Amino acid sequence: MTDLNNRKQIAAIDKANALGSIEQLPEQCEQALNECSEITLPDDYPTVSNVVVTGMGASWLGAHIMQGLLADRLTKPLLVLHDYQVPEYVSGKTLVIASSYSGTTEETISAMGEAQDRDAKVITISTGGDLAKFATANQLPHYTYIPIHNPAHSPRLGLGYSIVAQMVLLSKIGLVSITSQEITDMIIQLKKRVAELTIESPDNPAKQMAREAMNFMPIVAAGTFLLGNAHAWANQFNETAKTFSTYMQIPELNHHLMEGLAHPVEVQKLKFLFLESDLYDERVKKRFSVTKEVVEQNKITHFTYQPKGGTKLIQAFDTLLFGSFVTFYLAMLNGVDPAPNPYVDYFKKRLKEI
Known part of the structure; x- marks a missing residue:
């Protein structure tokens, strides 16, 4: 059995350095806070009457955590969507945040396209892919980041980016009251906890x-x-x-x-x-x-x-x-490598073949 106090033994199993991604959760949050604070949003975005966050897998996780965390602070209704289609009520009075780590998630891209067709106010969050290309082509505000603090390149281990990005962007629009100092205080505490919990x-x-x-x-x-x-x-x-x-x-x-x-x-x-x-x-x-x-x-x-x-x-x-x-x-x-998801990859491959 693996010795949990032996970094060398662990590295032999953890080939993609998932541990490094976990240890850098505070830095993910810090990067997202600094970068999203610099994003400028259109003047009409604060006029929305409801919010839809669309995302699958880890992007749904980040939105779900954010939704529960901010439930008692949100000033407008917020729905977390994990499907191809947006609700009928989505309109020009809806803010749609399309979140996909890779920027290639087909459900999220489909929902974003529907939202755009209905004149919703769209923001994208991704590391690139079709989501970022769409945002750029349509002059939509977007947070496209380089995940330097997620060495494993695993979406579920990069949640600091999406959660903090959503919080900061919602705060900029005036839909939630949360300060940069609150997030900074959380990051300071998180860094201390990493030292207490690591190898x-x-x-x-x-x-x-x-x-x-x-x-x-x-x-x-x-x-x-x-x-x-x-x-x-x-x-x-x-x-x-x-x-x-x-x-x-x-x-x-x-x-x-x-x-x-x-x-x-x-x-x-x-x-x-x-x-x-x-x-x-x-x-x-x-x-x-x-x-x-x-x-x-x-x-x-x-x-x-x-x-x-x-x-x-x-x-x-x-x-x-x-x-x-x-x-x-x-x-x-x-005794398993934590980063790869062979059955998820198999499923995606088979889905394209059918």
Whole structure:
């Protein structure tokens, strides 16, 4: 089994340097903050009445985290879309943010084209590709970045770019109140956490949780503003650690999932991961406590992560960072290279052939 304290052993498995991308999450945020602060948006963009963010895969993850994080600050309705088509209500009064790491995601390009046809106010976020070309050709505002702090070139490990870019751009339009200082404070805290969780920190909590997760199927449960993080953890268990996982929301799961924990016998291979927070509503906190009782009564094990930090912004990014380390260490324990996604690549290839 891989020694999680041995960088040389880890590098032999982690061929694309996924670890480097995880360790540079703070720098991703810093780059996006600095670069997006310089973007000028058209004068009529603040007149929108609703927002649609379109993205797939990791780009959906970033939007989902941002949506939950800013839910109590947004001044207009925001929909996160992961499909080819935009809703019927999209019009000239809609802001559409089209986000695709590669800039080549067909669903996102299709939705963006529909939005443009309906005179929506469009912003694109990508590293280039057709999305950036479209924005340039149509003189649309866009954040096209060089992901220098994502050496693995893996979209799910470059979420700092998309999340911070969306926050800054929404703030520029006046749709959310968030300051550069708040983001800077989060980045400072994040840099400290990297040092606490990386290879040279022996037997740190992320390594311990990875060991606890081995040979189990994690069900990630979160409430309110951390639901997007639960989605990201499940995604990274899938793609990074090549481990089955899904996510649920509290209180929603309390209305049905608890009755499905008895059968089949293999349900004992589930393991609940509760993303808790002292910033949750008191009613939600109570639900976590009772949910754990039900899980235990069904003889299913569980563990908990309580993020560091005194604000929702800091806690959300702390949770993102911690989950990235946990799933990376689990990949090492499973002996799998965390960056490649062979079945996703196979699926895309076959889809083009049909």
